[in-house]
Amino acid sequence: MSEALAAPPTAPPTAAPTAMVPLGVGAAVLAISSAAPVIRLAAPLGPEVIACLRVSVSATVLALVTHRATARTLRLLAGSRPEALWTIVAGLCLAAHFGAWIASLSMTSVVRSVALVSTTPLFAGLFARAIGDRAPLRLYVGSAVAIAGTLVMVEPGAPSSDQAWLGDLLALSGAVTAALYLAIGRKVHAQLGDALPVEGYFVCVNLVAASALWMFALTRGAALVPAGVAQADYLAVLWLGLVPGIIGHGLLNWAVRRVPVHVVSLAALLEPAGAGLLAWVLLSEVPATRELAGALLLIAGVALGLPRRAS
DSSP states (O other), X not given: OGGGOOOOOSXXXXXXXXXXXXXXXXHHHHHHHTHHHHHHHTXXXXXXXXXXXXXXXXXXXXXXXXXXXXXXHHHHHHTOHHHHHHHHHHHHHHHHHHHHHHHHTTTSOHHHHHHHHTTHHHHHHHHHHHTTOOOOHHHHHHHHHHHHHHHHHHOTTSOOXXXXXXXXHHHHHHHHHHHHHHHHHHHHHHHHGGGSOHHHHHHHHHHHHHHHHHHHHHHTTOOSSOTTOOHHHHHHHHHHHHIIIIIIHHHHHHHHTTSOHHHHHHHHTTHHHHHHHHHHHHHOXXXXXXXXXXXXXXXXXXXXXXXXXXX
């Protein structure tokens, strides 16, 4: 779900002061909601460079903070070739997610982009069904409601630029690749079990993603230091890597150790609302009525399809 992509919890649920959990979750939602508007503010850098720097900042900081866990993960993967290859594939999926989603924000509205990429849990559930996991009826009902919301939001047949349609497709592609990233991560963790440090794995896939994004940017001929870019644009990217990328994810991981996963997942679905509000304040971008109605219906569908038990 765009910036709501978080690593699995590293410990079983534990008690926490009642007031702290909603505060932590609220701060996490605010952090991840800031991503889309801030990406727009950094637009002079170009989507390729924004994606490269955003993932690189998070990967570098996390690697420094969790260097021991990262070293253990690298040693473990070195002795397990299949899981190492799957980790690389997961990193490529993560790169595709950020590349597609960030590019979509230069073509379509913030509300549409964030709402569409928030369908990640539905795609993840469908992928799980494809590999043999049981899929509950609510997943299909939720998917149908989300599709209806998407149709309302994009309003097929209504006047719309080709660029907006491409942006919508890129946002959906970001959701699909994010779901693949999560499904592969589940597979790797299932194979290696508790021996695999969660933080180390998260760093490894981010390093792969950063490398892939840099290679893509270079092959595309993107200007890595574009002319006329202000210092504020680089500060915006630094914000993306630190606040949504690390603080937001960290708070979500902290929360899932204390409350059921589906509760945190439902809270994370507030990201489109938060992103839309911030886009209105920071960018003066007011969504159309149909976009708001469709986004609400889409998010309701995703909420309906979410699992009801901690995993």
